[in-house]
Amino acid sequence: MSKRTIQLEVLRYRPEQDKEPVFQTYTVPCEEEWVVLDALNYVKDEIDRTLSFRWSCHMFVCGSCGYKIDGEPKLGCKAFLRDYGDHIRVEPLDNFPIERDLVVVLDDFMEKLQSVKPYLIPKEEKPVSAGEYLQTPAQLKAFKQYSMCINCMLCYSVCPQYALAPEFIGPAALALAHRYNMDSRDVGRKAREDMVAAHEGVWECSFVGACSQVCPKDVDPAGAIQQAKFTSAIDYVTSLVGIGGK
């Protein structure tokens, strides 16, 4: 009763043999509880050893298995077959060069992530022996949402600005900068401003909001970017009238 057969159409690209990406369709017998990632693994194990894709945790937290599934970016482990028809198309995420099959090149993102100084910059270093920095649940809540990003790249794949202007730092990295800026223990906003408020930073965002819609962790990068724009604007105005910010 529980078996179901689907046609899984996967974009293949093997740079050593394919001039350009081509679709290949596999017939996959599935269990009703499966996710698209399970169907891909069936192909890998039983049909075609040459198919390559990234995956690991199978529980929405490692961020490895972002693919475009029937035209929408999804985590393969969170795309349940029950929500799809009997023909499912799987492609690599848009806006990234394809390295091989569903595997995309992440170098650009890894550099951008580092460029926003995504680490705590405290007012003064205190020794570990002095214990924790106090932080109330309300202060934690102010940034917690922005700390949930799993770097799955779904947001970059739908960002119209990143597609047009690849120098744009992009949703996940800007949301992470905002995460640290909003942390009550951190005073690094000025240090991050060079990147965040630069031309390729928050001002590039046209606030389409697609990033927040596809985020599997409800991080809301678009909201983070809007908030960052607001604080950058305040900084700019205060610098003009000479009343110095933080």
Next chain:
Amino acid sequence: MHVINADIVIVGAGGAGLRAAIAVAEADPSLSIALISKVYPMRSHTCAAEGGAAGVVKNNDTLDYHFNDTVSGGDWLTDQDAVELFVNEITKELFQMEHWGCPWSREGSGHVAVRPFGGMKIMRTWYAADKTGFHMLHTLFQTSLKYPSIKRFDEYYTTDLMVEDGACHGCTAIEMRTGEMRLFRGKAVIVCTGGAGKIFPFTTNGAIKTGDGMAMAYRAGVPLKDMEFVQYHPTGLPGSGILLTEGCRGEGGYLLNKDNYRYLQDYDLGPATPTPVLKSMELGPRDRLSQAFWQESKKGRTVQGKWGDVVWLDMRHLGEKLINERLPLVRDLSISYVAADPVTDLVPVRPVVHYMMGGIHTDINAATPIAGLYSAGECACVSINGANRLGSNSLGELLVFGARAGRYAVEHAKASKPVSREALVEAQAADAEDRIKSLFKRSGGTERVATLRREMNMSMEDGCGIYRDEKSLRDTVNVIADVRARYRAVSLEDKSSVYNTDLYQTLELGAMIECAETVVHSALHRTESRGAHQRLDHVERDDINFLKHSMAYYNPNGDPRIDYHEVVITKSQPAARVYGAAAGGQAA
């Protein structure tokens, strides 16, 4: 072959590897670090740890309590000098994580909050909702970006350690993007590659947990210690094996059998009180809870499901607010994967392979018997976990011993002399490359990776699971030997260079077979029951013959050689493990 020189080479960029890298960078910024991983750091399986990290921080707690819980939880197979060091250092490490920005959950006062966990006498588990490992991993990764001396090699698959003259001088790794082999030369190497849960069919472990580092060290001559001790986590989702954190029970969830009865009270864990009591019932240790499930199943008191027997995890009385605040991932996973909302429904669960207590033999400085080779995290066995790890000690372990591995590797690197016979190291690297090339040349293979993996998986579960006996273990020994022999007849279907996952899965299968043989042979030789190793034919603990660590040595031509190593006992003499009413635990 392209050579990359570094002072310290770290293999694995999960929690332990990142912590080690930062420790090296802080100890001496002039030392160059090559941090190699087969995945991007944020994909490492540390991210899947949910519940928390234990460290004494509240006024009602003492280091002795944490020590005693850990030693008795491990059924006295822990090395007590290592445990003492661990409980002394972990709280400092957790504060360090706080200073690096880890978003620990807080009390109203702004101090870090703690939650109860299984087998712990006092509430001492620091947590970040139910994504503690995720937040620790990302905090460590993001913090590591501060240090220019840490150079990452993401998506490089390490194949072999270079050992010459009894010392480790580096490793070989394949750049996955190009398929090209690299020789990483270093004065010290730290292996932080995680566990090997994927040798079992039903596991919380991600795809990457294939024991590569354990197998590498094993082949290089380091014994794998206490490999027969495999932890089953009591609450995995049926089918997928997805973990539901012990925090579910820490917050007050019940385990019910098919009659909606809290069956743990029948296994010396009661009485059943409505609110949680530390070291009792659902807050008993993982080995006891998983064993109780097995007994219930034998009595026909579990629920038959498509994916095997299950019991119910009941969190309905906790309320939506608490579940959303403290267990949001659990709710998301349960609804998505088994269509059960913990707020309103019983959630089906069954024990699932979760953690290897055993691993690469190290001393308390994370040093292996090979000079210059260190190891930390799940792949290592130091041993603070003994025969059964307590929940929330592994995230602590990777911090304390990851940092320690880094610092001792620095000392070693600074004292080391140039390798006298570099040519021999290069020859070893060439051999490693030849082995990969010969895999590509092999054709007409008669065996498939997926088939062999499945046979190994099923046999490990059938013969070497929660309960074992001589016959079941001998059957599994034979299957693993057969799989090992047939593995030589696997040939690659994919002969390409770029991101060839046929190749990496084939190499991973080789590592898993090596790990599996150490598990089953160590289990066969240990004719007693202790912690997570339960023999139906030897039901008692035997301190006279087996209060010692199993040491499995690689034998290229046959079964591993099993030897033993003394357990370090300082202040806690072996006694009965006591849980339930007799443990005198307080209300959680």
